[in-house]
Amino acid sequence: MLIVEDDPRIAEINRRFTEKVEGFSVVGTASTGMEAKDWLEVLRPQLVLLDNYLPDVLGVDLIWHIRQHSRNTDVILVTAANETEVVQEALRGGVVDYIVKPIQFERFRCSLEQYRDQREQMKQNGRMDQYQIDQLWKGGSSLSVSAKQAASPPSVPKGIDPITLKKVQRVLLEGGSQGWTAEEVASQLGASRATARRYLEYLVSTGTLRADLSYGSVGRPERRYFFTSVRHLG
Structure with a gap:
């Protein structure tokens, strides 16, 4: 798999997520469209995780280059872009597939597993009847139940506003490995x-974060929040 993402933090999240799904490995990472074209020619990856907003080109434009020059390469768009066009x-x-940031691991995992299963099914069948073709087509446009659940906005308890929660998640993404305090x-x-x-x-209760005690310069302990190794935000 080739990851095309200009934000190194998001690229690293994509890489870590990919390594948690059986049957996938990352062969390269590109941060621009030009770099992606070079890697595509050299590596000939089976799958590309592609951001839409790159410094020198839009991902949807790069798709057509892939179609022309790397016809055996498939693309999953992973982007914050949600405009209809x-x-x-x-x-x-x-x-x-089309995954909207911030990325949820379960949604990401379901996408890769479904892609892997479809590839395996096509390898096993020299010919396919209408039912098998329908399953592939419908499977590609409508996710499995578990994937739909992962793609749906999670239910939150009383006192947690979904909009504010997203703002908190965006703030946390900029904290790096040092984590954040409530203050x-x-x-x-x-x-x-x-x-x-x-x-x-x-977020600690959902398993997205973990909390550790740290001591400031005056020795007063404070809770510092870090992403867990399994769940992360994209």
Whole structure:
């Protein structure tokens, strides 16, 4: 698999997610369209994880280059773009899936597993009847039940606003490996420390974050929040 993503943090998340799915490995990473074209020619990857907003080209335009020069390469678009015209262009370009950031691991995993299963099914059949073709086509445009559940907005308890939760998640993405305290998140949000703490503890309860005690310069312990090794935000 080739990852085409200009944000090194997101590229690393994609790489780690990929390594958790059996049957997939990352052979290269590109941060621009030009670099992606070079890797495509050299590596001939079976699958590309493609962002839409690259420094020198749009991902949906790069899809057509792939179709012309790497016809055996499939594409999954992984992007923050959710405009209808972008989705339509991706469909015209024949992408096998479209994942909207921030990425949820379960949604990502279901996408790769479904792609892997479809490839295996086509390898086993020299010819396919209408039912088998229908299964492939419908499977490609409508995810399995588990994938649909992963793609749906998660239900949140009372007191957790989904919009505020997304803002907290965006703040956390910029924290790197050093993590965040409730006070630091509150400052970025323009909210109270208690509000930030409530959302951080909620993310701990879902397994997205873990909390550790650290000691400041005056020796007072404080809770610092880090992403878990299994769940991350994209």
